[in-house]
Amino acid sequence: MGNPGSDTEMSQADRDRMAENAARASNFLKAISHEGRLMILCHLSAGEKSVTELEELLSARQAAVSQQLSRLRLEGLVTPRRDGKTIYYRLADDRPQKIMEVVYDMFCKPDSDG
Known part of the structure; x- marks a missing residue:
């Protein structure tokens, strides 16, 4: 007998939604995986x-x-936002901000013990 949340008990709609979410997450991770874009x-x-x-x-x-x-x-x-001939950029939402906080904590934060 399977667990209530097991893959075999997922509906086709749930599996389709999971596949769509995986594709979106994959595209997001590919976009931020480039060193220049990450910077x-x-x-x-x-x-x-x-x-x-x-x-x-x-x-x-x-x-x-x-x-x-x-x-x-x-x-x-x-x-983007245009002001005369100058184009400014800002983060579109909090997703990249959250990722940047995690990346900072994992790779950039000074070691606390030395």
């Missing part, structure tokens, strides 16, 4: 930045930064 999200976690500011922070050319921003925009992780 952009890290900088945007501190607040809105212009494309020029991001270029300077990343020491990267405008074309490279724009390409990475385009992918992040496609995945719905960042939102």
Whole structure:
């Protein structure tokens, strides 16, 4: 006899929903798995930045930064705002912020014991 939450007792609709969620999660993780995109999200976690500011922070050319921003925009992780000729970007919602906090805790936080 299976557990109430076992895979064999899931409805087809539940399995389909799980597959859709897995695909969304996979696309999200692929989008943030690039070092440049991860750095952009890290900088945007501190607040809105212009494309020029991001270029300077990343020491990267405008074309490279724009390409990475385009992918992040496609995945719905960042939102642009135009002010005259300047385009600013910010995080679209709290998903990338939450991930950046976990990444910081796992990889960037100074060791507490030394």
